[in-house]
Amino acid sequence: MYGPVIEGARVRLEPPRLEYAPLYQRWFADMEVTRYLPHRNPLTLRQEEDYLGKAAEDPQRVLWAIVL
Numbered sequence: 001m002y003g004p005v006i007e008g009a010r011v012r013l014e015p016p017r018l019e020y021a022p023l024y025q026r027w028f029a030d031m032e033v034t035r036y037l038p039h040r041n042p043l044t045l046r047q048e049e050d051y052l053g054k055a056a057e058d059p060q061r062v063l064w065a066i067v068l
Helices: 018-028 045-057
Strands: 012-014 065-067
Touching: 018 045
Parallel strands: none
Antiparallel strands: 012 065
């Protein structure tokens, strides 16, 4: 499930957008970005798009994108 938009003075949390999937795919393929994450296997663009679609439908988790 995607979370609601939450906006502060310097940061905004919003639902991830499918149009940003190429950016997410590139960032998660960067070992420097993922060095502290438990799963470090880069996804293909199609896998990233599938992940976002499944996350939107899963009521057991909430997903946000951080926007500065």
